[in-house]
Amino acid sequence: MGRIGLLVVLLLVAAVLMPTVLLLAFLMLPSGVVFMLDKGRPKYLSLTMAMPNFCGAMPAVIKLWEHGQTYAVSTSLMFSPGNIVMAYVAAALGVGLFLSVPPIVKIYLSSASDRKVEELVKVQNELVDAWGQEVIGANPPPGESEAGFEDDEGNSQQG
Amino acid sequence: MLAYGILEQGMIDIANLENDLAHLQQTVDFGDRFEILMSSRRPDFQSPGTLAVEARSKSGPGRRFFALVCQKKYPPRQDIMRLASRIARLGVVTPVDGGAILFPEDGIFRYVIIFEEPNGRKLLTPDYPDIPKLKEDDILHGFVSRVVNFFRECSQRSIAHRAIRADNIYIDEAGLVTLGEFVSTPAGLFQPALYEPIDLGQCSPIGKGPGTHDDDFYSFGVIMAQFAMGGTLCDGLSEEDVVARKLKHGSYGALIGQNRIPLRLMEPLRGLLSDNAADRWGLEDLEFWMSGRQQSPKLAGLPPKAVRYFKFNGKEHWTARSLAYGFSRSWQDAKDLVNENNELENWVKRALLNEDMGNQVRNSVNVSAVYAGMGDIADRGLASVLISMDNNAPIHYRDLSLRFNGVIHTLGLAVSSGDDQSVKDVIEVIKMKLAHQWLSFRKNVGLDSISALKSLDHMETTLEKDFPGYGMPRAIYDGCDGMPCLSPLLGENYCADLASLLAILEQQAKAGALDGIPVDEHILAFISKNLKGSHDKTLRQMLSDDFITVVRSYLRLLGHAQSAHGNMSYPNLTAYFANLLLEQIEQFKNTYFRDEMRKALDIVSEKGDLDNLGYLLDNPKFEAQDKMGFETAQQVYSGLHAQIKWLHEGGWQTSDHVRDTAGRAAAIVSAVLSMLALMFMTLGMVL
Numbered sequence: 001m002g003r004i005g006l007l008v009v010l011l012l013v014a015a016v017l018m019p020t021v022l023l024l025a026f027l028m029l030p031s032g033v034v035f036m037l038d039k040g041r042p043k044y045l046s047l048t049m050a051m052p053n054f055c056g057a058m059p060a061v062i063k064l065w066e067h068g069q070t071y072a073v074s075t076s077l078m079f080s081p082g083n084i085v086m087a088y089v090a091a092a093l094g095v096g097l098f099l100s101v102p103p104i105v106k107i108y109l110s111s112a113s114d115r116k117v118e119e120l121v122k123v124q125n126e127l128v129d130a131w132g133q134e135v136i137g138a139n140p141p142p143g144e145s146e147a148g149f150e151d152d153e154g155n156s157q158q159g
Numbered sequence: 160m161l162a163y164g165i166l167e168q169g170m171i172d173i174a175n176l177e178n179d180l181a182h183l184q185q186t187v188d189f190g191d192r193f194e195i196l197m198s199s200r201r202p203d204f205q206s207p208g209t210l211a212v213e214a215r216s217k218s219g220p221g222r223r224f225f226a227l228v229c230q231k232k233y234p235p236r237q238d239i240m241r242l243a244s245r246i247a248r249l250g251v252v253t254p255v256d257g258g259a260i261l262f263p264e265d266g267i268f269r270y271v272i273i274f275e276e277p278n279g280r281k282l283l284t285p286d287y288p289d290i291p292k293l294k295e296d297d298i299l300h301g302f303v304s305r306v307v308n309f310f311r312e313c314s315q316r317s318i319a320h321r322a323i324r325a326d327n328i329y330i331d332e333a334g335l336v337t338l339g340e341f342v343s344t345p346a347g348l349f350q351p352a353l354y355e356p357i358d359l360g361q362c363s364p365i366g367k368g369p370g371t372h373d374d375d376f377y378s379f380g381v382i383m384a385q386f387a388m389g390g391t392l393c394d395g396l397s398e399e400d401v402v403a404r405k406l407k408h409g410s411y412g413a414l415i416g417q418n419r420i421p422l423r424l425m426e427p428l429r430g431l432l433s434d435n436a437a438d439r440w441g442l443e444d445l446e447f448w449m450s451g452r453q454q455s456p457k458l459a460g461l462p463p464k465a466v467r468y469f470k471f472n473g474k475e476h477w478t479a480r481s482l483a484y485g486f487s488r489s490w491q492d493a494k495d496l497v498n499e500n501n502e503l504e505n506w507v508k509r510a511l512l513n514e515d516m517g518n519q520v521r522n523s524v525n526v527s528a529v530y531a532g533m534g535d536i537a538d539r540g541l542a543s544v545l546i547s548m549d550n551n552a553p554i555h556y557r558d559l560s561l562r563f564n565g566v567i568h569t570l571g572l573a574v575s576s577g578d579d580q581s582v583k584d585v586i587e588v589i590k591m592k593l594a595h596q597w598l599s600f601r602k603n604v605g606l607d608s609i610s611a612l613k614s615l616d617h618m619e620t621t622l623e624k625d626f627p628g629y630g631m632p633r634a635i636y637d638g639c640d641g642m643p644c645l646s647p648l649l650g651e652n653y654c655a656d657l658a659s660l661l662a663i664l665e666q667q668a669k670a671g672a673l674d675g676i677p678v679d680e681h682i683l684a685f686i687s688k689n690l691k692g693s694h695d696k697t698l699r700q701m702l703s704d705d706f707i708t709v710v711r712s713y714l715r716l717l718g719h720a721q722s723a724h725g726n727m728s729y730p731n732l733t734a735y736f737a738n739l740l741l742e743q744i745e746q747f748k749n750t751y752f753r754d755e756m757r758k759a760l761d762i763v764s765e766k767g768d769l770d771n772l773g774y775l776l777d778n779p780k781f782e783a784q785d786k787m788g789f790e791t792a793q794q795v796y797s798g799l800h801a802q803i804k805w806l807h808e809g810g811w812q813t814s815d816h817v818r819d820t821a822g823r824a825a826a827i828v829s830a831v832l833s834m835l836a837l838m839f840m841t842l843g844m845v846l
Contacts, residue, residue: 044822051833058840094829101828102821106812109820113811120799120806127799131748131792139800 019074023064026078027057027087034095049094056090059083176210176230185264192217192256193224193273201225203281204274206327206340207349208233214273222275224255229270231653232576233344237641240272242316243342250305251320251338252277252329259643259655261662266670268652268663270643272343279331281339290325292389293334295421299449301334302386303427306379307449309338310442314372321346321370323378324354325385345572346370352398354378357410357434360402361484361560362553365572365581368565373436377410380431380440387420387428399488406481410434411458430456434551437603465510469503471496479511483548486541487555494541498524503544519547527591534587542593550600554593559584563597564611567618567638574635574645586631589619614638627701628694632684646681657689657720661729661769664717668731676706676739678713686716690723707743710736711777718770728767736772737764743776748789752781 014021025032031050038046060083067073077083124142127135136142183197199213204225214226229235235257236243246253257272282290293301313320320341327339347367352360356377359367385392392414393401404413410432420428427448430440438457440448447454461478468475469482472489476482486493497503501521508517523543527536542556553560559581561569566589573581588594594615598608621634636642644654650672652663660682667673683701687694700712714736721727737760744756756776763772810816 040818040822042822042826044819044826047826048822048829051829052836055833055836055840058837062840062844097829097832098822098825101825102817105821105824106817109811109817113806113809116811117803117806120803124796124799124803127792127796130750131789132750134748135789135792135796137793137797139797 017069019069019071020061020064022071023060023074023078024054024057027060027083028053028091030088030091045095045098048098049091052094052097053087053091056087057083059086172208172230172233173205173210176208176228180210180228183262183264187260187262187271189214189226189256189260189271189273190258193226195226195228195260195271197262203284204276206322206343208344224273224275227272227274227340227343229272229343229653231270231643231645231651233348234571234575234641234643235270235272235344236342236346237270237643237655238639239316239318240342240641242318246309246312246316246318248275249308250336251309252340254340254342257342259653259659259662261666266666267650268654268659268666270653270655272340274340277329277337277339278335279329279337281326282328282330282336283326289390290385291330293386295387295423297334298383298386298421298424301330302336303383303445304449305336306338307442307445310372310375310379310445313375314442319346319370319372320375320378321367322350323375323382324350325382325391328382345568347374348572350378352401352405353393353414354381356436356439357402357405358551358553358562360398360405361487361555362562362565363558363560363569363581365576365578366553366559366561366565366569368562368568371436372441373439376431376439376441376445380428381414383424383431384414384420384428387424388415388418402484403481405434406478406484409458409461426454426456429458430454433458463511463513465506466512467506467510469506469510479507479513479516479548480552483545483552483555486545486548487552487560490538490541490555490557494537497541497544498537507548516547520544523547530591533590538587539591539593542588542591543596546593546597546600550597550602554588554597556588556593557584559588561585561588563594563608566594566615567634570631571635571639571642571645574631575642582631586622589615589622626695626698627680628683628687628698630680630684632681633688636684636688644681644685646679646685648677648679648682654685656724657686658724658727660685661717661720661724661727661732665729665732668729668735673735676710676713678709683716686720690716690719694719707740707746707776710739710743711773714769714773715777718773721769726768726770729769730764730767733767733769733772734764736769737761740772740776747781747785748792749785752785 028050031046031053034049035043035046040046060077060080064074064077121142128142133141177200180197185197187195187197189195193214193216196213196215201211201213204211204227206227209227209229212226212228214224216222216224237257240254240257244254244256252274255273255275257270259268259270261268280287309320320338322341322344323338327341329337329339331337345365345367347355347359347370348364350359350367354377355362355367356374359370359374381392393404396404401413407413408416411429414432415428427440427445430438430444430448433439433456435457440456444454444456462480464477465479468477470476471482471485472492474485476485486497497520504517504520507513507520511517523546524540527540527543530536530539533539538557542554545552545555553562554566557580559569566585570582570585570589573579573585595612598604598612601608618634618638621629621637622631624630624633632645635645644660646654649660649663652659652666654660654663664673664677667677678701683698687698694716697712697715700708703709703712717732717736721729740760741757744753744760747753747756759775760772763775
């Protein structure tokens with residue numbers, strides 16, 4: 001089944017569940033807007049925001065289904081402040097999560113980079129043990145950067 | 160007392176050898192059977208060119224033995240040693256055992272031959288300076304019958320004694336005669352001209368070749384004549400005078416002359432002293448005569464006499480043979496004479512009345528120009544003239560006179576005695592085809608001569624082959640069975656066979672006397688001659704400029720030699736070569752492989768296994784794999800370096816990478832939390 005088939009199925013489902021679709025569309029409006037504005041590939045911000053937003057909209061959808069899934073109930077639930085707050089706050093939490101992760105990741109990557117360098121230097125030392133200093137060629141010896149020896153913190157020192 | 164030039168030389172050699180070996184006083188083991196008592200000299204069993212010492216059997220007292228320590232420059236007749244040891248020891252001293260053994264005192268291998276002591280004393284000693292006159296019956300029973308038995312065994316084994324002379328004879332109190340040993344020096348080397356047929360008497364000591372039974376019968380005849388007449392024949396004459404006298408009167412006339420000898424002995428003496436080898440008495444004739452049958456031996460006729468003499472160097476020569484011999488003794492004067500005027504040709508034609516010989520003399524000088532570039536054509540011309548004047552004489556060339564079938568032996572002995580001029584002369588004789596010319600002048604050419612000529616042609620091909628394992632050394636080893644390896648690298652050591660070559664190299668390695676690759680053209684020729692199969696491929700690799708390739712090829716040859724001789728262990732030699740191979744191991748880049756190979760070298764060295772050492776690194780894939788591995792390792796190292804450099808430059812901390820990683824992490828966390836939230840909501844509804 002290709003993309004057209006999927007679209008047909010979705011349209012059929014949307015036609016059958018129109019009240020639900022309308023309710024979700026309204027409550028997940030922030031995710032939709034961000035999805036359109038998000039230029040990232042993949043769209044991590046949209047994903048991070050859409051999933052909690054959907055969770056926040058789910059109680060309203062469940063109520064709609066309990067009351068027979070009519071347009072009237074859908075409209076009343078759509079404009080219920082409680083539902084709007086719950087859905088939009090959940091979306092805001094997603095955005096918050098997205099904004100709080102990079103500093104943590106940066107600290108993690110710095111430490112991981114040092115560990116990776118140690119691993120690579122170890123492999124270089126093994127190569128020198130196995131093949132002698134000649135294997136180094138024009139490169140600096142293991143543990144030394146081109147600019148000079150590394151200090152304990154991995155920063156290079158001139159001279 | 161006999162005092163012939165060549166024997167005097169032999170005696171001087173003994174004195175020199177005695178001085179050289181004076182430092183050897185310890186008893187030396189000769190295998191499991193004998194021990195050599197170097198401190199106990201036995202001059203009563205001395206042979207020229209060797210040193211006689213006492214030998215003792217390890218199996219206990221009883222039989223008495225003596226040993227002769229041989230010299231490398233006079234190689235013993237190894238080729239007949241085994242055959243000679245099987246001859247019944249009745250009437251002759253035969254070897255019991257022989258071989259190259261190590262003298263631990265100076266670490267040198269020498270060839271030693273063990274003999275059982277004969278009965279009686281030497282015929283000639285300081286106390287008995289003259290040969291006794293024996294009665295006819297004593298000669299027949301005490302000498303002739305015993306020696307004929309020996310000749311019978313010799314003819315079955317194709318062995319010639321070539322040392323039948325008065326100073327090499329033992330006689331006991333009962334008058335029984337025993338011939339002395341004949342294997343300690345080359346055939347006929349110390350045989351004075353008196354005991355030699357005329358052609359051999361003219362030969363240089365090293366030019367006599369292996370000799371024949373006919374030569375033995377002649378020597379036997381001379382001894383018989385001496386016993387019959389008593390005293391020493393031709394006493395006081397020089398070697399040259401003895402030959403000149405034989406040439407003038409014929410052997411019988413020169414030695415017996417008008418002397419009175421028992422009538423019964425005249426017949427064998429005429430037969431044995433015949434100057435024509437074809438007419439000379441042999442074993443059958445002697446056996447016929449001993450059984451009482453009458454024969455009438457022919458004496459070779461004397462050569463035609465000229466109507467007037469040819470005066471050369473103050474001597475008057477009446478025959479071409481005599482003049483040819485005179486020329487050969489004064490080579491330079493003769494060369495000037497022959498090449499400068501026609502005096503000789505005129506004398507041959509007008510005084511000797513031999514037109515053919517005169518033409519041959521003229522042509523010999525002219526034809527020799529063809530050989531320009533191979534030697535001195537004037538020398539070649541004179542040699543050729545001498546052949547045309549006396550085709551019974553040996554080939555004369557400068558100071559060398561050699562028998563036709565002894566050319567290669569002459570070359571071998573010239574090399575072994577370090578006589579460079581003779582080496583050069585023999586090579587010129589071969590290249591200038593003088594042997595071919597000599598044979599072309601023979602009236603009766605036998606199968607032996609054809610075979611000898613074929614061998615000579617083969618030798619010439621080998622001689623000119625410029626390839627490791629061939630050339631002059633190979634020609635010598637191919638042509639002279641039993642010749643020791645004459646490599647200067649082996650020093651004084653006597654290298655009898657491949658086993659002793661390895662043992663000598665082992666000893667040199669142990670003493671730290673080796674330097675570089677212990678190989679030269681002699682060693683290669685000796686190995687390739689004595690190893691079975693063709694090893695040309697390995698020998699070709701010896702030409703390589705690559706040191707390691709040469710070492711490995713040589714090791715392969717030595718390994719084959721080791722396998723062929725009982726796989727004896729040579730730890731010092733193996734360690735020496737292992738050390739040479741370290742250079743190759745150090746060329747490998749992979750340190751683990753190097754360590755493994757060093758361990759393997761140590762193991763093989765401890766075992767003394769040259770064969771395996773040769774094959775240890777003999778895999779061209781090793782080098783290719785090592786090179787490929789190294790190049791890959793270099794690429795990997797460079798890749799790692801680039802990666803480290805990128806990380807040092809904050810490759811993982813760029814805003815894009817952080818954003819990307821953080822976005823992915825946030826999406827994952829969000830998904831997980833959302834899943835949990837949905838799960839709880841669903842649970843709340845259900846409960």
